[in-house]
Amino acid sequence: MAANDLHYGSDASGLVWGYLFDREAGTAQALDARRALSWLDEPDQHDGQFVWLHFNLSNAASEKWMRTHATLADEFYEALHQGSRSTRIEVADDTLIAVINDVSHDFAFEASDTSTLWLTLAPQMVISARRTPLRSIERLHQAVQRGATIHSPVQLLEHLLRDQADVLVKIVRDSIARVDGIEDSLLAGRLRHKREDLGTMRRVLVRLQRLLAPEPAALFRLLQRPPRWIGEHDIEELRQATEEFAVVLSDMSALQERIKLLQEEIAARVNEANGRSLFVLTIVTVLALPINMIAGLLGMNVGGLPLAAHPHGFWIVVGVVTAFTAVAGVVVLRLQHE
Secondary structure: OHHHHHOOOOOOOOEEEEEEEEOOOOOEEEOOHHHHHHHHHOHHHOOOEEEEEEEEOOOOHHHHHHHHHOOOOHHHHHHHHOOOOOOEEEEEOOEEEEEEEEEEOOOOOOOOOEEEEEEEEEOOEEEEEEOOOEHHHHHHHHHHHOOOOOOOHHHHHHHHHHHHHHHHHHHHHHHHHHHHHHHHHHHOOOOOOOHHHHHHHHHHHHHHHHHHOHHHHHHHHHHHOOOOOOOHHHHHHHHHHHHHHHHHHHHHHHHHHHHHHHHHHHHHHHHHHHHHHHHHHHHHHHHHHHHHHHHHHHOOOOOOOOOOOOOOHHHHHHHHHHHHHHHHHHHHHHHHHO
């Protein structure tokens, strides 16, 4: 357990897991770093196979191992250290380099719960790397463990994109359920949520869309001029995965508009409630104005106060105050109806 903690969930080389795939059968068998190294030393003798190696970049040994034992394009290492996290898929030295943004494994609608996955695909090798556990790559790993058939590196990427779309679909469904609850509470007049809650959800969805939206366009550009080793079947599968992903992004945009409308409705209701409160306060102020003015005048300790010696002076003043208050009330009510 201490050794696993020291290596951040990977082995000493930074490898989290590795698999050797049979192209014809589509089955996979687990690989450790030693067997993976032996396979990479003689790739020409394994025409009917390809490997998938997944590394944890939190382990400093990962990049060193890849540079030493795997022949990868320089663009892949540049992508690992670039500040830009925009999703993209590029062709470099007849290999594919993908930068894919995904949600963390314990995603909880926080803006910081997104991270990046880097991949490079060659005819006989797929290498992926990440710094934090991500949902889509974990789903792909579980599918391989359950015996999913994968016949090519591009099919592995296509499976990953579909898993990522499924993760986003779940996020959208959870968001819709939360928005439905808020909308029902709003219609029932017992809204307990603040506009800030909707604002937080909307910001997370905007962030996810901003990080993921370039992906369909990048894939469509790739499909126009793919590398020579990608077959027609794989290109068609990638195209379908891209279309499914575009639908998810469209649903996310529609949900953002719905959240925006709810925010505007809540703001309108809050303004209406504030208006009613101000109106009530105005009525109370107007009705209390006569008694305050007369009480202020009669409260002066000066000579000559009217009715000071009259035996019914108090009741006369009360009658005058009541009359003025009634007149003020009638005026306010007429103004309200107008």
